[in-house]
Amino acid sequence: MSHHHGMTFLHGIQAMCKHDTTHEGRFGRMFPNLPPCYTHPSTLQALGKKGGPMDGGLGRNPTTTIPMGMVFFGQFIDHDITLDTTSSLDRVNDADATQNFRTPSLDLDCIYGAGPEASNYLYRNGMHLYTAKEGTALSTQSNQHRNHDLTRTADGTAVIGDPRNDENRIVSQIQLAMINFHNHVVDHVISEHGYNANDLKKSSVRKEVYEEARQLVTWHYHWIVINEFLPVMVGQPLVNKTLGQGRKFYTRNRGYIPIEFSAAAYRFGHSLAPQKLKVQKAQTHDFELFGATLGFGFSPITDNKQVVEWEVMFDIDPANPAQRTDKLDTKLPSDLLALPFIQEGENSLATRNLLRGQSFLLPAGENMAAQMGVDQVTIDKVLNHIDTSAPGLDFSNGVPLWYYILAEAECVGKNVGNANQPGEGLGPVGGTIICETLLGLIELDSTSFMSQNRNWQPTLPSTGGPGTFTMADLLTF
Ligand code: HEM
Structure with a gap:
């Protein structure tokens, strides 16, 4: 990164001239x-503003296929691989020179930090991770609340390991569940080896247990x-195709x-x-994701109502399917268009995303679709579906x-074999980017x-028997 430092003033121009492909992380x-x-930018603001065309209002418009917990697991995955604290919304950003503060792999550094030596404050005995139950908790918090925080x-x-995993109540509880999963796997490894308290006095044994547990946790998470x-x-057919025929667009030999x-x-x-x-x-009505009951993010458990029961997030109990997410469409929940924790600057998440994409010089969606080989009928379907009638919108450049x-996603959706399911997942462009990137990150790790044993199971x-493992199994282990 050294040569970039000396040329910081050239960033914007550099980005347009060349894309550096050599730097790790x-x-x-x-x-x-x-x-x-x-x-x-006035189009981006008109599109993303509260009350604008992307405002999904205060109600729910649920999918039929996506369990609610998956969206927050998705956020957790994101935080495992990306952290950008240096780019700016209002100048051009050079993609290759923007340091990604997370290592570019799904290595659960948001759980493990830099490991038991460098991040020793996260660890209890070099093997287990702290939760409020055994670690420090607020003196004002009741025992019952700290046991779930x-x-x-x-x-x-x-x-x-990553402060963003306390950003809303659900992702915070997923972080806790992943920590608890690791702690249970540690106990499992200890009992499999038959280690007793005396064995565990040796730091070499504790280190071996930690390493084995971390690998088990990470491999099951990748699974x-x-x-x-x-x-x-994105639908099973696209996953099968990408695994079976190889990645077409994420083709470097290092993860990025x-x-x-x-x-x-x-x-x-x-x-x-x-x-x-x-x-x-038992809750008879919904609570706002950001509101008085569930809290406004980055806050301790202060109410029994905030403790997540995983049956309502993932399909754990066949008799009681979990809640479904909202439709995957051009709408966002109204609250995300006025984020409570952004005091200064643009507080609509939609506008932030659009400005961020523009500052990174992203191409138009239809151009990317054509380059990917998506058929023109599908591209036209998407373009015709986009409503340009709201005031202030001009998409004449793409x-x-x-x-x-x-x-x-809204008008094509994920492919499930013979059919597509609009609103139930990503279409070809979004699906391909996500499928290739996540599979690439795992394959290149x-x-x-x-990469160590592709036939591993x-x-x-697990409830599904050998060769299966699901979020429901992870949460009930
Ligand atoms: C549920 C509440 C969520 C909130 C309040 C939230 C909020 C935010 C905010 C404020 C940003 C920074 C925006 C910017 O300035 O560019 C961001 C970035 C991002 N979010 Fe979310 N998010 C949520 C859920 C999700 C979910 C469910 C996903 C994916 C499944 C996701 C994926 C991302 C990604 C990929 C970024 C860019 C990260 C980076 O490159 O640093 N978010 N989010």
Whole structure:
């Protein structure tokens, strides 16, 4: 990164001249040859504003196929692989020079930090991770509440590998569930080896237990991403095709985060997010994701009603299917168009996404679709579906990539074999970017089962029997 430092003042121009493809731990481009699409910022603001065409209002418009928990698991995956604290909304950003603060692999560094030595404050005995139950918790918090929370400093800040995983109540509880899963796997490994308290006094034994547990956790997590998350979001046929015939557009030999993924496609989750939801079986009405009952993000558990019961998020109990997410369409929950925790600057998440994509010089959606080989009938269907009648909209230069991907999901949707399911997952452009990036990140990670042993199958107990493992199994292990 050294030569970039000396030329910081050239960033904007550099980005237009060349795309650097050599640096590890950075963003890059999947489609470096497509020209950027310029949309007047007033169009982006008119599109993304509260009360504008992307405002989904206060109600719910649920899918039939996507369990609610999947959207927050999706957010958790995102935080595992991306963190960009240096780019700016109002100047051009050079994708290749923007440092990605997360390592570009699904290595659960949001759970493990830099490991038991470098991040020792996250660990109890070099093997287990702290939760509020055993670690520090707020003195004002009752025992009952702390038993269901992340460990926190005196001012309520969660002590975790990635602060964003406390951003809303559900993702915070997923972070806790992943920590608990790791802790249970540690106990499982100890009992499999038959280690007693004396054995565990040796730091070499504890280190071995930790490493084995971390690998088991990570491999089962990758299994879920490939065999459950991706099929739900992009459809099984696309996953099979990408695995079977190889990636076509994510083709470097090192893992990286394409800007097309982080600044556009993977922000699809913002449309699936609920304005309101239930977090417990017995709750008779929905609570706002950001509201008085569930809290406004980055806050400790202060009410029994905030403790998530996983049966309402994932299909754990066949007799009681989980809630479904909102439709994947061009609408976002109204609350996300006025984010409570952004005090200064643009507070509509939709407008932020559109400005961010533009500042990273993303191409128009229809140009990317054509380059991918999507048939013209499908491209025209998406373009005709986009409503340009709202005041202030001008897409004469092309449709911003994120908006195109949402429109495509709304009118084409995921492919499930003989049919497509509009509103139930991503269409060809969004699906391909996400499928290739997540599979590429796992395949190019030298520690993953996909690179160490592609025939590996889950070894932890599962309700579906050998060769299966789901979020429901992870949460009930
Ligand atoms: C549910 C509530 C959520 C909230 C309040 C939220 C909020 C945010 C905010 C404020 C940003 C930074 C926007 C910017 O300035 O560019 C962001 C970025 C992002 N979000 Fe979300 N998000 C949520 C859920 C999700 C979900 C469910 C997904 C995906 C499944 C997702 C994917 C992303 C991605 C990929 C980025 C860019 C990350 C980066 O490159 O650093 N988000 N989100």
